[in-house]
Amino acid sequence: MVSTGIEAPSAADERVAEAIELLRGARVAVLTGAGVSTDSGIPDYRGEGAPVRTPMTVQTFLASERARKRYWAGSHLGWRSFGSAVPNRGHLALAELEARGIVDGVITQNVDGLHRRAGNQHVIELHGSMDRVLCITCGQHYARQSIAERLEALNPEIDLETAIRPAPDGDVVVDDVDAMVIPSCTVCGGILKPDVVFFGEFVPADTFQAAASLVRGADVLLVAGSSLVVNSGMRLIEQARRKRLPIVVVNRGITKGDSRAAVKIDAGTSETLTAFAAALDS
Template sequence: MSSHHVRQRYWARALIGFSAMREAQTSGAHRALAALESQGYIQQLVTQNVDRLHQRAGSRRVIDLHGRADMVKCMVCDYQMMRHAMHAEMARMNPSFAGLEAGHAPDGDADLETDFSTFRIFDCPRCRGILKPDVVFYGDVVPAERRLAAQVALAESEAVLAVGTSLMVFSGYRFCRTAHERGLPLASLSLGVTRADALLSYQWRAPLTPVLEEAVRCLQFS
């Protein structure tokens, strides 16, 4: 983020590509997890996703471990604002870019290559510092308050279920390792292998939505 050219390229592409993330819809798995929370079976949901789809589906007890893609934060003064407001300002400042079209790429990016040298970046309205998405990028450290909140929730848990994750990123794997060390039942529901396979008490390699929806149906009558 220290390179002005890199930031020009990032925000110009995000101006086009972020709409795909903003307009993403919840899945049956998201809704089933929210239902399990409302039934009292989930006390805390810790997610590495940054799309807020769990909240849109109705989950309330959520820790966004890697942050929120819909927020931006100043790297100097910690000022925060909604990302759509920043994008609106940059669209006003860069009308020629706002009208471009490109294929969507992961994480709100776009497959756009052009001359970005004229792109104007919207800086922090409080101190003119650099704004960045309020997410944990590769190489960043999870903020201590989120990590500690997840650890507190784990200490109060009776079991841990990892859903739809390979657990290859240490920020999530660490909680499974701690659960195993404490002797808690540890289960995984995913389509493939996980980093925690050797630690698991139970493992289901299956599509998420049908399994979770069946769990909701069975548990609501228990």
């Protein structure tokens, strides 16, 4: 057999080309998950190889002050990572596609705020955002950084840099959780929680309806970096299926939506979304 010296396109390349043809000239709604943010240094706690974690439920959070102290300790540790993370090539590609009128908006299951920081203007945060804190009693909102500063000021005897450490299972080790003092609402004294959807809570109805409306108004649904394990994502997949929209899935490993996808690309989101943006520029 004589070699031509020209490599045949890989199956992945062919699927990327198929996806680009579906996206070309279309109005695109985007649904993103944790896989979009891994290249920004934020772990994916659901994908392949992720540690098994016991999540904090809203019932436990509300019922136990000790549980709230432990949660805020771990959340403070996580916030340091979130606060220093910057948008990666995938986030920037989606912001560019929105600016060019190709992407109508981004629906995200992430709580890191990186789509907004990348420049996306129409972002629907299904599960809220870690950069906001609210009082569950009176509804007062706070910037997360201000609560982080209060947490440190309330615990001057505790070196939070060393007293709170990540554990191998994705949990945290706190040297003396009972000694911690956690902030309360400065307006009513109520319980503060990050403005995110905990396990045991539902996505707010108006938030989900905004996401569903974005999908219904699109020609294509692009899913990036989500295994679609969370029910809210699959409900949007079902919205797209009912409208007979082509679905493009970009994710490392299997997802619950693979059987419904017109194109499934088993690859990283940063390089794939960047390839989409480059190809759709022409």
